[in-house]
Amino acid sequence: MDDKELIEKFKSESTKNYAFNLLVRKYQEKAYWHIRKMVIDHDDANDLTQETFVKVWQHLDSFKGESQLYTWIYKIATNESLGFLRKKKRKFLLPIGDVSKHLLRKLESKEYISGDELSIQFQKALITLPEKQRLVFNMKYFDEMKYEEISQILDTSVGALKASYHHAVKKIEEYMKKVNV
Amino acid sequence: MKNIFDTEKNKHKPPFSLPESYFDDFQVNLEQRLQGEEKPKNVSQKLPFGLPKNYFELLPQLIAKKIEKLWSPKLWYQQPKIQWSMAFMSVFVALGLSWLYVTFDKVLSPEQELANELKKIPKEELAHYLAYHQPDELMEIAHKEQISIEIPTKQEIPQIPTDTLQLKKAIKVDVEEILNGDLDKEAIEEVLEEELNEEDIEKLINP
Numbered sequence: 210m211d212d213k214e215l216i217e218k219f220k221s222e223s224t225k226n227y228a229f230n231l232l233v234r235k236y237q238e239k240a241y242w243h244i245r246k247m248v249i250d251h252d253d254a255n256d257l258t259q260e261t262f263v264k265v266w267q268h269l270d271s272f273k274g275e276s277q278l279y280t281w282i283y284k285i286a287t288n289e290s291l292g293f294l295r296k297k298k299r300k301f302l303l304p305i306g307d308v309s310k311h312l313l314r315k316l317e318s319k320e321y322i323s324g325d326e327l328s329i330q331f332q333k334a335l336i337t338l339p340e341k342q343r344l345v346f347n348m349k350y351f352d353e354m355k356y357e358e359i360s361q362i363l364d365t366s367v368g369a370l371k372a373s374y375h376h377a378v379k380k381i382e383e384y385m386k387k388v389n390v
Numbered sequence: 391m392k393n394i395f396d397t398e399k400n401k402h403k404p405p406f407s408l409p410e411s412y413f414d415d416f417q418v419n420l421e422q423r424l425q426g427e428e429k430p431k432n433v434s435q436k437l438p439f440g441l442p443k444n445y446f447e448l449l450p451q452l453i454a455k456k457i458e459k460l461w462s463p464k465l466w467y468q469q470p471k472i473q474w475s476m477a478f479m480s481v482f483v484a485l486g487l488s489w490l491y492v493t494f495d496k497v498l499s500p501e502q503e504l505a506n507e508l509k510k511i512p513k514e515e516l517a518h519y520l521a522y523h524q525p526d527e528l529m530e531i532a533h534k535e536q537i538s539i540e541i542p543t544k545q546e547i548p549q550i551p552t553d554t555l556q557l558k559k560a561i562k563v564d565v566e567e568i569l570n571g572d573l574d575k576e577a578i579e580e581v582l583e584e585e586l587n588e589e590d591i592e593k594l595i596n597p
Contacts, residue, residue, distance in 0.1 A: 226454075233450045241449070245439055255449075262453045263460065316438075324438020331433045349426070351435065356426060371426035381430040 212278040219269050229269075233262055236279055239352070240286045246347045247290035247340075249312045249332070251321040257289045264289075276361050284362045287344060294340060312336045334384035338377055345370050346377040 210218075210231060218228035240261050245254035264285050272281060298308050316322060316332055324332075335343055344363065348354045349370075356367040363370070422428040467473070520527055 230450055230454070233453055237449050237453075238446055241446075242437070246437070249439075251439070251441065255445075255452075258449065259453050259456050263456055266457050321440040321442070322438055323440040324436065325434070327432075328434050328436050328438040332438060334433075350429065351437070367426075371424075374426050375423055375428065378428050378430045381433065385430070385432055 213274070216269065216272065216274070216278065229266060232265070232269075232278075236282050237262070239279065240282055243283060243286050243347070243352065244290050246335075246351065247287075247343065248293055249315040249336075250318075253293065257286070257293055261286045261289050277358075280358050280361045283348075287362055291340060291344075309336050330385065330388050331381070333388075334381045337384060338380060341365075342373050342377045342380075345373045346381075349374050 215228050215232050215235075218224040219232070221228075237258065241254060241258045244257045244261070245251065248254050248257065261282065265282060272278070276284075294308055297311060313333060313336055316329065316336070322329070335346065338346065341363070345359060348359045348362070349356070356370050359365075359370050360367050365373075419428065467476070
């Protein structure tokens with residue numbers, strides 16, 4: 210079932226739950242992994258993914274179809290992740306660097322972390338990036354999204370996204386060289 | 391004119407070196423950068439994250455439950471406003487009760503007050519006072535203590551005027567006022583029994 214059909218079925222009371230269930234099954238993994246890469250911890254990612262789909266349920270009726278459904282869901286997931294990280298900063302009155310420390314601790318906790326040294330170091334390099342650069346890098350490198358799609362999600366021009374991605378790549382390379390993996 | 395870029399002829403070469411095949415890859419790297427398609431070297435695209443078993447099979451149910459919980463009609467006592475009001479009222483009642491407890495703890499019953507006052511009077515003095523002013527009560531106490539006594543006459547008892555009692559000086563309360571007040575007679579007896587033991591009464595009878 211394509212997205213247009215899903216939305217139509219969601220708008221009808223009799224098929225609303227059925228359509229929503231299909232929608233969740235179709236996009237849950239993308240949303241989850243997008244969030245997980247930002248917050249690192251599984252429990253946090255789980256909460257935020259659920260929250261994302263609750264928001265989808267709340268607002269899908271008013272979705273006008275100006276963008277694709279999955280970029281709209283990505284946008285909600287992005288906002289949830291950024292909101293979560295901001296709350297963490299506010300809660301512990303932390304500067305950005307210390308949120309990175311918090312994420313690093315999560316990465317080192319070994320709870321649902323199961324990768325080789327190289328992939329863990331790669332994640333550590335990503336954590337050192339500013340949040341928006343990390344978002345751009347994740348969407349481009351891991352999710353292989355087009356810049357036009359990322360532009361819709363982050364409300365940023367394609368040129369700025371490319372520059373942001375380039376800086377991220379350079380910083381990651383520098384980090385990896387420094388840790389000598 | 392001398393060509394300074396003719397490195398063949400220039401004996402002073404710049405002290406720089408280049409990565410291997412830099413100029414061969416230059417164009418490709420530039421194109422990748424312009425398109426924003428470059429990739430970091432020496433990294434793996436594999437994510438080091440694990441998941442609980444069957445997580446994605448169970449996630450739709452978790453989401454459905456969350457939505458159901460949010461949208462199910464709430465009973466009156468589940469309304470946030472009502473819950474907040476109830477919480478405030480509970481705090482208010484709790485504070486009120488603790489205030490009452492503290493306040494009432496300080497207010498003594500008339501019996502307790504009497505007992506406290508009588509404790510301050512020397513026992514001998516109290517016995518004399520009773521023998522002189524309240525012989526009936528003294529008899530009753532003696533009877534309860536199972537002591538047979540004969541109340542001496544007023545002339546036989548060394549009379550101690552009430553207003554010279556140490557009590558009056560110390561606590562500024564007239565014993566008479568206490569004993570003849572509105573207190574229940576039984577309560578007075580009870581207190582006096584506690585205050586006056588066998589020895590005191592015998593001392594009074596056989597001074």
